[in-house]
Amino acid sequence: MLLYKLWRSFIKEILLLKRDIGGIVIIFVMPLLLIVTITLIQDSTFKNLEGSKIPIIFIDNDKSEVSKNIKSELESSKTFQLLTNFNEKSAQDAVFSGDYQMAIIIPENLTKDLNSNIDSKVQTIVSSFGLESDSAAVKKTVPKTKEIHLYFDPATNAGFKNSVMNSVNKMVFEIENKKIYKAFQDQLGTEENLEENKNLISFKEITPKKGEMDVMPNSVQHNVPAWTLFAIFFIVVPLSINLVKEKSQGTNVRARISPTPYFIHILGKTFTYLIICIIQFSLMVAVGIYLFPYMDLPAFDVSGKMFQLLTVTLFAGLAAIGFGVLLGTVADTQEQSAPFGATSVVVLAAIGGIWVPVFLMPEFMQTVAKFSPMNWGLNAYYDIILRNSGIGGIAKELIFLFLFYLATVSVSIFYERKQNAV
Template sequence: MLLYKLWRSFIKEVLLLKRDIGGIVIIFVMPLLLIITITLIQDSTFKNLEGSKIPIVFVDNDQSEVSKSIKQELERSKSFELLTNFNESAAQKAVFSGDYQMAIVIPEHLTKDINSNIDSKVQAIVSSFGLETDSAKVKKEIPKSKEIHLYFDPATNIGFKNNVMNSINKMVFEIENKKIYKAFQDQLGTTEDLSKNKSLIGFKEITPKKGKTDVLPNSVQHNVPAWALFAIFFIVVPLSINLVKEKSQGTSVRARISPTPYFIHILGKTFTYLIICVIQFLLMVAVGIYLFPYMDLPQFDVTGKMFQMIVVTIFAGLAAIGFGVLLGTVADTQEQSAPFGATSVVVLAAIGGIWVPVFLMPEFMQTIAGFSPMNWGLNAYYDIILRNSGIAGIAKEIIFLFLFYVAMVGISLFYERKQNAV
């Protein structure tokens, strides 16, 4: 009997949704447009940055070995287009006015002073070992350290500044090392070219593999689950509106006085909207698998992961439905539920890492993100897609999502009973 009542409640919700075909279309079409548009923008931006060169001003006042080495390294990186028809004053003006992102100014006599500095220090070291040479007997004044001037547009991203400065520091360090090796070679009279020795320590990134192919994250692996979550939580808006309509039309009063328990009414809504959430997710996945490759985007790989992802979708859907039920129960008018529901979903998406990765947020915002159900769902999707986790690996997030649903529905039932207590 209870199952029959639940079935009738489900049929009632389906009939209500059929009256708002436009709203249903928006629920399914809007997320698809979002995922396609945003993925295209992100992927195109990545490709443009990868394939284009950033124009920077390069002023060479040294015109010698070191400055030429720096220039060659910058050109070899294929990231910069060097503009050389500037002096330092003009370069500073052009960069600070926003015409170019940065300028590099090499000081005069850089190569000569570096050579003198290194020779003096090497001679002093060799002399301390009792291997004094004729050239070491001549005391030379050690020149002061030289500074390469870097000018950045005030609007330049701090990350770009740090990357450029680290790259230039690395270039100068390698050039100095080679010159130091060469100076020791000359002083000691060895025939071995020490400057050509390879670094004793290197770096090698170890990435997950699928067969013999490296598994590397891409824009699709973020956008499909992220915007699927956004779509799932956006059902808060129509769900809360329907609950408000029921109150204004007297449907909720009839539901309370009927022999069917009120929680059956809520369960009927839960099952109805849960089906919508799963359909939304499957449409998103279908776009990632079948449409994206035709748009020159990476294909969304769900091999061996579909079951786990649907489990996450079901529990994320429960969390969204619970939130919608609470909002619809508390709100008195559609003017309250609709804007608040839409705004709250956007806020949850923002702090949950849908738009900006959580690790890029300030520390206090990262703490807040840990309380967002969207963040729990997104982490669970990441664990499955990028870390190959099974159900056990995402158990914590699933439990959090389910407890969120229980808490939201529990508060809603308590509020409803209190409001209608006689």
């Protein structure tokens, strides 16, 4: 008998959704547009701007060894297109007005002064060991600091700015080291080839492997789970609106006086919207697998992970449904439920790391993120897709999502009973 009542409740929810075309569009079409748009925009970031060059202004007032080395390094990076037909004043105006991202100004006599400073330092060090040739006193000179001027567009991303400054510092540091090493060779009279002097310490990134192939993270692996989760939680809007409609149209009154327990109506909504979550997930995965390769994007790889991903989807769906039921139960009008539901989902997405990685947030917000159901779901998806975890590895996140569902539904039932108590 209970199964029949549950089935009738399920049919009722399907009929409500069929009458709400706008809600169907929000649930299915909007997430697909988001995932395609955001992934296309972010793909160049994950490819490190491969295939495109940023035009920057490069002014060489030195025109000697050091400036030529810096210019050669910038050109070989395949990231920048160097523009040289500027002077410092016109470069400053062009960058500060937003025409170009940045300008690099190499000062006059950079190579000459650098060589002079290095020779002076090396002679001082060598003389301190009593190895100087002749008895001539070593003339101590105060090093002249040379400044390479960097101009950035005020609207330039701070991460890009720091990356460029670190790259320029690294280039100058390597040039200085080579020159110091060469100066010591000249002073000590050694014949060792400078080119054979390689770094004793280097960096090598160790990446996860699939068979013999390295697995490199890409924009698709990040965006498909993130925006799938966003789509799942956006069912809060139509779900809460339908609950408010039931109150305004008197449907909930008929439900209360019927012999069917209230939790059966909640279960009917749960099963209905869980099916919607599965459909959403399937559409997003299908876009990642079949559409993205035609858009010159990496295909979304779910081989051997589909069961785990579906499990996360079900538990994330439960959390979203519980939140929607709570909102629809507490709200009195559609004007309350719709904007609050949409805004709260956006806030949860921001807190949960959908838009900004959690590790980039302030410490306080990182603590808050740990209590976001979107963050639990996103971590579970990432553990499966990027860290190759199984169900055991995401058990904690699944438990949190299920407890969130139980808590929100329990509060909703308690609130509904209290409101309608005689």
